[in-house]
Amino acid sequence: MSADVLERTAARPRSGRSLAAGLATMVGSAASNQVGAAVGAHAFGVIGPAGVVAVRQFVAAAVLLPVARPNLRRFTWAQWWPTLLLGLVFATMNLSLYTAVDRIGLGLAVTLEFLGPLAVALAGSRTRLDLACAVGAGAGVYVLVLPGGSSDWFGIGSGLLAAVCWAAYILLNRMLGARLPGLQAPAAATTVSALMYLPVVVALVLRGSWSWTAVAFAVGAGVLSSVVPYACDLVALRTVPPQFFGVVMSVHPVFAALAGLVLLGEVLAAHEWTGIAVVVAVNVVAVVAHRARSL
Template sequence: MIRQRNGLDAAAVVVGAASVPVGAALGATIFPFVGPAGVVALRQAFTALILLGVTRPRLRRLGWASVRPAIALGGVLVVMNLSVYAAVERIGLGPAVTLEFLGPLALALLASRRRLDLACAVVAGAGVVLLTGSVPGIDPLGILLGLTAAAAWAGYILLSQRAGRTLPGLQGTAIASLVAAVLTSPILVLTLVSLAPHEVALVLAIGAAAAVLSSALPYSIDLVVLRRMPRQRFGVLQSVHPAAAAIAGLVVLGETLSLWQVAGLVLVTLANAVAVGVAPGRPPAPQAARPEVTQAPRHPEPAH
């Protein structure tokens, strides 16, 4: 019975991790209507509505010291999502998400002094070279945007820990999402005003689906599963992010990767799995945090 439950938990984590790039891929389908910034604004608005409805934080009872990390987290969310969606537009979903994944991986490696982690860093670096350098004429701005998203994800994890210490449950995420929604509200207004009447329903529906798949569903799964699953195993399962992004890009957007790019993606994924999974004598690596999910700190992590 326990083994069956563990298997179901693992499957749920993989489903949650895979749903994130699927939501991003759906969002990318409306780039022609609203652009990457418009997708981000829509996603933040719906995410804030969902999380505020679920958590119902009592803002008047919270002090400034409690909410300050969550407010900063909201600003980081905007940078992270704007940069990764802009990267998706320029270099594709699979490469963009793989580059973004370097953020938590780098924090995991920096938290250790083992030779194995140095080897993982070298392997991940080789993966990035294959992923980007093997494509003639690849957009350098797209690569830079992907790396910016990686840095923002790392910053997110750092602030996520602080917010999780001062606010219970998902309240930190809800407040951060509200801040992000407010910051992107001018973009949302301009986006909706510029749409033709017959485009509004489609854009709103896809924006809502992206918010559910990339935020509400994985958050809920994480919250339940992490009560039972070891954080180290959870972090290893998060390694499906790059592969799921490549598959979502192929199925939803018709994007294909070269064999060298696939090899690069595999190397980055392998580096993460080894760095997080083979971790004797130190706290679990920070991959347990997913973009936009704030929970109670899972370890004294340096760093979703």
């Protein structure tokens, strides 16, 4: 969600009932996002994580372009270069996340990715509380992963790369929110990302490495993980203060673990649930503390 949308929605009056409805919508958005990731995982065996990401990017572009209608011919270089970088971030973030999901499971992958926005929230802070949050996040990840000789380091590394990309997404989106109106930046960046995955689609078609069932799963991932969250977050942010957005985002690892359990049969060990709980709690504390200091 672009920074200008957050700022505009922050100024609007909110009733208790509309706030509750907005929060419920955001929780539904998070659930849809993680269910979509689990649905997409069912296509990994046929078209692989790259194929699922390709289809998801085309679905997202097909929705965002008609809504935002960016005039690409009038983009200046100051608008284009962060847009191109954001497109690269989209392409890398989704592929690294789905690669991690394929290797280490949905709950662990999303929790590692979640370190990205947490790092942005803690970056540049010098307070003892934020230092404690950073240490707590590290401890939570250690408990979650319990690194050893049998650890899938490539999968863990893919999840951490997704976290770096998510942090970059936040920073680039803030920059583009001041340079492009509305949703033009994510629409243009999603289009760039979709074009980057065009060779993947061509290769899958030429090799015959696809099936309509796998494509349907990938389209479902695009709808549930891109279209539905986009619409829900846009509606919810009209009534929910921006600071709550970060707090509600904390449910993503929990929903990812539940979606993995129900839809993929991924049973987490006790230490993994403990690690997820620690990372989620640290994020809530960091967001609330940051908001309190800014008032």
